[in-house]
Amino acid sequence: MKWKLGDMVHGFRVNAMSHIEEVNSDAYVMEHVKSGARLMYLDNDDDNKVFYIAFRTTPDNSKGVPHIMEHSTLCGSRKYPLKEPFVELAKGSLNTFLNAITWPDKTMYPIASRNDVDFHNLMDVYLDAVFYPNCLKNPQILMQEGWHYELENKEAPLTYNGVVYNEMKGALSSPEAIMEDRAMEKLFPDTTYGVESGGDPEVIPTLSFREFTEFHRRFYHPSNSYIYLYGNMDIDKTLEYLDGEYLSAFDRRNVDSMVKTQAPFGKRISVTAPYGIAENEGTEGKAIHALYNAFNDHMSTMDSLAFRILNYVLIDMDGAPLKQAVLDAGLGSDLSGSYGDSYKQPVWIVEVTGSEVDKQQAFADVVDSTLRSIALKGLDKDMLEAALNRTEFTARENDYQGRPKGLFYGVRAMDLWLYDRDPMEALRYIDDINTLRDNLKTNYFENLLLRYVIKNPHQVLITMKPEKGLTEKMNRETAEKLAAFKSSLSDEQLDEIMASTKALKERQASGETEEALETIPLLSRKDLKRTVEEEVxxxxxxxxxxxxxxxxxxxxxxxxxxxxxxxxxxxxxxxxxxxxxxxxxxxxxxxxxxxxxxxxxxxxxxxxxxxxxxxxxxxxxxxxxxxxxxxxxxxxxxxxxxxxxxxxxxxxxxxxxxxxxxxxxxxxxxxxxxxxxxxxxxxxxxxxxxxxxxxxxxxxxxx
Incomplete structure (x- = not known):
C-alpha cells in the first residue's frame, strides 16, 4: 500500500484503505480537507486510466435541470471558451471513453484514456467545465440545450425547441418509458425518485434561467462531489494537480443533497396510464402490466446479490416458475423482470407484455399466488445453484463489451458511496457468493422472497393502456396552448422572441474563433507511443x-x-x-x-x-x-x-x-x-x- 491511514497527500486525507481481490486493486478512500471533496483511487497496473467527477443531484421537480445542466456544462468554460470544446477535443484525443451521464440522483462526468497526456487533458477540460461553466452567464446555452420559444416571423406558429426538450419528447414516447415514469412517481411520491430528472416535456418549458444557475450553485460544489481515479498513473502528480488547480479554491460547506427514504406503504397502489398508438393500429394484445416493488435502504450487498439471482431463477431462466405461471395463465406473450440497486432503495420489477387491459388483477393474483407457493414449497435447489454459478462466472469474467472495466468499477462503487456507505464493499463479491452457496442448503432465498416481496406492501401495480391518437392529441394540445399564448403577446414581445430566435441561430451557425481553438489541448506526435501492440x-x-x-x-x-x-x-x-x-x-x-x-x-x-x-x-x-x-x-x-x-x-x-x-x-x-x-x-x-x-x-x- 502506498500510504497509511490518516496520511495527508496534497490536501487529501486517507480515511480508508484495503486491497480488493475482486478488482485486483489497492483501494483508497480519501477526502480533500479544505473543499470537502470525496475521492476514491483504485491502484493497479491497468494502463486504461479512468477519471470521473460526479455530483449528488436530487431535484424536487421534473423540469429536467440535472439533465440540462449536464449538457450545458460542456458548452464552454473559463479556460476553454468554445461553444463545443468536446467536438474539437475529440479530434486530437485517444480517449477510450468520453461522455456525461444523468441518473435520477446523480450526474457523472467520466473519461478514460491509455495515453498519459491525453488523460490529463481530458480531466482538465472536464473539471473546468463543471466548476467554471460559461452557461452560468450565457442564457443562450440554456436556450440551446434546454428549451426556448422559437418564432421565425409573426405569421409563423410559436413552438418549443431545445436539445433536451426534443430528446425527452422522444425518450418518453415509448410505453416502457412512460410506465417507468408513472410507476416511480407513485412508488416514491416524497423523494427525488418520484420526479423525472431527465425532464418532462410538459414541464421543461417552466424552467427559468435563475432556477438553472441556482441548481449549479447548490449542487456543483466540491463538498457535494465524488472523484474517482483508476489505473496505472502518477497518482502523486494527479492529486497535486487536483488540489492546486481546482479544489484548493473552494472552502468546505454543507450541501443539502441527501436522498430521502420513502416511508413504506400500508397497501399496494394500483394505477392505469395511457400510451399512444397509431389510429390504424389495433389495441388487442397491446396492454402492459407491471408490479414495482420498493425495498428498504439498508439492504446488504449479499441480499442484493441474492435478489439478482432470484430474479434470474424466477423469470429469466428457461423453465422459470413465475414466467411459466403467467404465460400458462394466458396473461400475455412474455414476462420479464429487472432488479435495480442503483437507487437508495432497490426496485424489483415484474412486467408482462402482450396482454389485455382487463387482466391487471389476474396478473397480480397469479404473481402473488405463485410467489407464495414458491416461498412455502421451496425453490428448485438445482436452479438456484446454476444461477449462482452463472452469477459468479459473470462477476469473474468482467466482460464490459469493450468499454473500460475501470469505469464500471467506478459506477458500481457509487451504488453505495452516494448514500454514505463504504464504496469498497460494492466491489467485493467473493465472500457473499461463498456465503450464498452455503445458504443453498437453507431456506435463505425463500425467506428473502417472503421478507422483501410477499410481506412488503410497498408496491405499485401499473397497467399501460394503448390509446389511439393519443400522441397526436397531446401535440395538438401543445400547439393550441402555444397559439393561445402567442395571441396574448404584444408586438414588442413577439419581436423580442423573434430576435432571440435569430440570435440563437446565428450563434449556432457561427464558427469557433482561432483564439478559442488555440485553448484546446491536443496531442502531438511526441505524446504517442512508437510501438504497435499486436495479438498473434x-x-x-x-x-x-x-x-x-x-x-x-x-x-x-x-x-x-x-x-x-x-x-x-x-x-x-x-x-x-x-x-x-x-x-x-x-x-x-x-x-x-x-x-x-x-x-x-x-x-x-x-x-x-x-x-x-x-x-x-x-x-x-x-x-x-x-x-x-x-x-x-x-x-x-x-x-x-x-x-x-x-x-x-x-x-x-x-x-x-x-x-x-x-x-x-x-x-x-x-x-x-x-x-x-x-x-x-x-x-x-x-x-x-x-x-x-x-x-x-x-x-x-x-x-
Whole structure:
C-alpha cells in the first residue's frame, strides 16, 4: 500500500484503505480537507486510466435541470471558451471513453484514456467545465440545450425547441418509458425518485434561467462531489494537480443533497396510464402490466446479490416458475423482470407484455399466488445453484463489451458511496457468493422472497393502456396552448422572441474563433507511443476444419466461436435460419428438457448464443457469406462440459413441442416490438448500409 491511514497527500486525507481481490486493486478512500471533496483511487497496473467527477443531484421537480445542466456544462468554460470544446477535443484525443451521464440522483462526468497526456487533458477540460461553466452567464446555452420559444416571423406558429426538450419528447414516447415514469412517481411520491430528472416535456418549458444557475450553485460544489481515479498513473502528480488547480479554491460547506427514504406503504397502489398508438393500429394484445416493488435502504450487498439471482431463477431462466405461471395463465406473450440497486432503495420489477387491459388483477393474483407457493414449497435447489454459478462466472469474467472495466468499477462503487456507505464493499463479491452457496442448503432465498416481496406492501401495480391518437392529441394540445399564448403577446414581445430566435441561430451557425481553438489541448506526435501492440493469431487444422486461436490471458476462461456457412440456403430460407437461431437452447433435446438444459448451461458454462450473421468481402460489395454463428464460453476446467452441451443442442434439439415453439415465437415478437424504439438508431444504420452492399441488405434482414 502506498500510504497509511490518516496520511495527508496534497490536501487529501486517507480515511480508508484495503486491497480488493475482486478488482485486483489497492483501494483508497480519501477526502480533500479544505473543499470537502470525496475521492476514491483504485491502484493497479491497468494502463486504461479512468477519471470521473460526479455530483449528488436530487431535484424536487421534473423540469429536467440535472439533465440540462449536464449538457450545458460542456458548452464552454473559463479556460476553454468554445461553444463545443468536446467536438474539437475529440479530434486530437485517444480517449477510450468520453461522455456525461444523468441518473435520477446523480450526474457523472467520466473519461478514460491509455495515453498519459491525453488523460490529463481530458480531466482538465472536464473539471473546468463543471466548476467554471460559461452557461452560468450565457442564457443562450440554456436556450440551446434546454428549451426556448422559437418564432421565425409573426405569421409563423410559436413552438418549443431545445436539445433536451426534443430528446425527452422522444425518450418518453415509448410505453416502457412512460410506465417507468408513472410507476416511480407513485412508488416514491416524497423523494427525488418520484420526479423525472431527465425532464418532462410538459414541464421543461417552466424552467427559468435563475432556477438553472441556482441548481449549479447548490449542487456543483466540491463538498457535494465524488472523484474517482483508476489505473496505472502518477497518482502523486494527479492529486497535486487536483488540489492546486481546482479544489484548493473552494472552502468546505454543507450541501443539502441527501436522498430521502420513502416511508413504506400500508397497501399496494394500483394505477392505469395511457400510451399512444397509431389510429390504424389495433389495441388487442397491446396492454402492459407491471408490479414495482420498493425495498428498504439498508439492504446488504449479499441480499442484493441474492435478489439478482432470484430474479434470474424466477423469470429469466428457461423453465422459470413465475414466467411459466403467467404465460400458462394466458396473461400475455412474455414476462420479464429487472432488479435495480442503483437507487437508495432497490426496485424489483415484474412486467408482462402482450396482454389485455382487463387482466391487471389476474396478473397480480397469479404473481402473488405463485410467489407464495414458491416461498412455502421451496425453490428448485438445482436452479438456484446454476444461477449462482452463472452469477459468479459473470462477476469473474468482467466482460464490459469493450468499454473500460475501470469505469464500471467506478459506477458500481457509487451504488453505495452516494448514500454514505463504504464504496469498497460494492466491489467485493467473493465472500457473499461463498456465503450464498452455503445458504443453498437453507431456506435463505425463500425467506428473502417472503421478507422483501410477499410481506412488503410497498408496491405499485401499473397497467399501460394503448390509446389511439393519443400522441397526436397531446401535440395538438401543445400547439393550441402555444397559439393561445402567442395571441396574448404584444408586438414588442413577439419581436423580442423573434430576435432571440435569430440570435440563437446565428450563434449556432457561427464558427469557433482561432483564439478559442488555440485553448484546446491536443496531442502531438511526441505524446504517442512508437510501438504497435499486436495479438498473434495462430492457425491450425483440426479434423479437416480451420481452427484459429488467440493465446491471451483470459482469467481461466475458454471462449469458443463456431461458424457454419449457410451458402446452400436460398434467400427465402434465411428468415427461417434466423428464427432457428432464436429457438436453439430454449427447446428440449432428446436427452434433456429445456429447463434442464438451462440449469446445465448455467452450472457448467458462461453462456451459449446462436445468431445468423452476414460476413461481407472488402473487395466486392455484392458478395457476402451468411453463417450461423455460435458463441460460447466456460471455465477452462469445464470446457468438455461446454462441448457436450453444444453438441447436444446443435445435433439433438426437438422441434415437436408446438406449444413451446409458439411461446418462444410470441416472446421474440414481443421483445422485438418493445425494443424497436430503443434500437431505432441501429435500425436506421442497418437500413442505410443496406443501400451500399448485399451484406448490408442481409444485415438489415437479420437484425
Amino acid at each position: 493469431l495462430e492457425k491450425e487444422n483440426v479434423s479437416g476444419m480451420d481452427h484459429f486461436h488467440f493465446g491471451v490471458h483470459t482469467n481461466g476462461i475458454t471462449y469458443l466461436n463456431l461458424y457454419f456457412p449457410l451458402s446452400g440456403l436460398t434467400e427465402e430460407d434465411i428468415p427461417y435460419a434466423i428464427l432457428l437461431s432464436t429457438l436453439l437452447r430454449s427447446l428440449s433435446t432428446t436427452k434433456h428438457s429445456y429447463g434442464e438444459l438451462a440449469r446445465l448451461s448455467n452450472a457448467y458454462t458462461g453462456g451459449m448464443s446462436f445468431a445468423v450473421n452476414g460476413y461481407g468481402k472488402v473487395e466486392d460489395t455484392n458478395a457476402y457469406l451468411p453463417a450461423l454463428t455460435v458463441r460460447a464460453k466456460a471455465l477452462t476446467a469445464k470446457a468438455d462440459k461446454l462441448l457436450d452441451l453444444l453438441g447436444e443442442v446443435i445435433n439433438h434439439t426437438l422441434f415437436t413441442d408446438t406449444k413451446r415453439l409458439k411461446e418462444l415465437i410470441l416472446q421474440e415478437k414481443s421483445e422485438w416490438d418493445m425494443t424497436a424504439f430503443s434500437r431505432g438508431h441501429s435500425l436506421v444504420m442497418t437500413r442505410l448500409t443496406s443501400y451500399f452492399s448485399r451484406g448490408g441488405e442481409f444485415a438489415e434482414q437479420s437484425g
